[in-house]
Amino acid sequence: MKKKTFPRGIHPPGGKEWTADKAIEVLPPPEKVYIPLHQHFGQPAQPLVKKGDTILRGQKIGKAPALFSADVHASVSGKVLAVDGHPHPLGKPVLAVTIANDGQDSSSDEEEIPDPFSLSPEEIIRRVKEAGIVGLGGAAFPTAVKLAPPADKPIDTIIINGCECEPFLTSDYRLMKEYPEEIISGAELIRLATNAKQIIISVEDNKEDAAELLASKIQEKHIFVEVLTTKYPQGAEKNLILALLKREVPRGGLPFDVGVVVQNVGTTKAIWEAVRFGRPLYQRVITVSGSGIPEPKNLLVRIGTPLQTVIDFCGGLKEGVNCLIMGGPMMGITQWNLEAPIIKGTSGLLAWSLPPASQVFDCIRCGRCVEHCPMGLTPTQLAKYIQFGFWDEAEAWGVLDCVECGCCQYSCPAAIPLVQWIRLGKATISALKRKTV
């Protein structure tokens, strides 16, 4: 049978062989953690602790002030040293809670629920919200919001996203290999919370063993494993829904507009742990890889662990490393400060030595960016509109639909920084809109 996929996209080199066979290792909690109060989509959390407080692991230290926000929890037990600005992986320093680890790891987890499947949807969503869970695939969208769509948008399908289409990253793959039951149970909780009919666990065909393992653990008739063609960005929500269900999320819409909720496998496991064991999101699995890392690993890391600690645990940085990326090589964000911490949305940490930047040519109109854009955009045209300040035209040609996956720039033989131009355009147009409203 022909495997499903979405139109266009690219086939970047995999790089997953570096860490695919490395079982998840636990990084010992560091002496100090720096937990930013803003590590999710939406408003920053408000601090609940102050300098000198003694706190437990899993204790809430930041409270979501609005629906589009998320609670933040302590990842170690100990004493609050400071609540102030600290370097953040997204660039600007943000308010963070610094905790000195007392090494006790005393926990304040909520009570366990022996039979979580009997809970009401409201109670499942409440426990997910209390645990501060956000999408762990990278976008860090508050999960509780995703589980509670408006009443006029019934959900029929849950998609568990195990595509992990970013090259080099293997944390989701390891989770599927090592925790298949937890992922399936978490998926069932999502289904119960949203009243959906079926669950599709989607895996790319470069992880076929994980797909087979998951399939062998499924007893329920409404859960399916679907193996998709390996292609980037297969795991992008809208493209994944199109590939699996042939449904198109309307422009500017969300998956629940077509009756779907998509959750990453890591998020799904976190949901299981939150609902079953009352465990908040204070740790996650990341892949540490790249040619600049002596011992590439998959690590279970406490949120707030400084990048330096993670790198040291993997053998330090090799000579000549000049580029550090948080996330995958296609959408990851370059880092400059090793004091910045691991946050909820961190899926990987890559270290490389980049060659000098290649010469940028003028566009030769080869059309490869158009040929590969998964959203149907015309990136070179958008870049030109933005360069010359044609904001209305850029918007009419769909610049705000761009998901910044990087397929265009990856394929560009002229090495034009298309995504950078498009980001500038999106930011400018959004700012202009705010001004006119």
Next chain:
Amino acid sequence: MAETTFIIKSSPHLRHPDSVPKIMLSVIISLLPAVAASVYFFRWRAVVLYLACLAGAILTEAVFLAARKKPLSTLLDGSAVITGLLLAMTLPPSLRLDQAVIGAVVAIALGKQVFGGLGHNIFNPALVGRAFLQTAFPVAMTTWIPPVTKIINTATYATPLGNLKFQNAVAQHTLTPLKDLFWGNTGGCLGETSALALLIGALYLVARKTIDWKIPAGIILSLSVFTGIFWLARPDKYASPLFHLLSGGLIIGAFFMATDMVTSPITPRGTIIYALGIGFLVGLIRLFGGYPEGVMYSILLMNTVVPLLNRSTRPRLLGERRAKK
């Protein structure tokens, strides 16, 4: 350790190995079989014409780059070499060398650099050079010699298409055999004659995905349909689609000139319209126009509408509602 400085840049951090110079190099490589074939059929005439066109193109490019204060390293992108080669391949083997050089200078100067250099030109530069020569030296550009591999005892010699148009070749049963057209053992422009040599290069470009196969496919389709209709209706008067595909500049035009990235559309629908339009215009000019051949003008004409095609064929965005009927 703390002294390490890191590069800060916008994602993505990976890049496909293809680049502008590599694309240009692949086009040059793909032209080599046809260049070799033309040297085989026309010997030293071919060699000196290539040298004249290459020299004219590269020197003009260098002069313009220097005048525009651009780095001369841009010459290394190889696009001027392609223009020189392609222009030579569209010239009659008997053309004088000074005429060929003029063509190359015009191709680069008026065809490319006045627009701002590589990537900014509207028309295929080589064809601009050829169109200029066609008007400047109409006799020289339509005087043909047979290949050295063919012994012919006539004073004047016509190309297969000229023969078709002006000698009523179908009715006279003097149409050039398809076999000669395929191997290239016939009169015509330097690089146009051997369909086989051109197709070998074209296959390489398609396999390497340097060119969009839909452009030659569209041209071949629409020319076949157009000439096929007339051939089926009056086989005693009109030549077959296969004759039209193998003769003249159709193959070099469809695979190497219409596919020029800079002057062809970037949108999928625009590309189809562009290709079908070229094939149709070629058929129209060959059957009903004043010239026996129409590939050059067809491509140049469709070049003019490329910006319009791009603008009016924006691809449908994911999740965009289909236009209401």
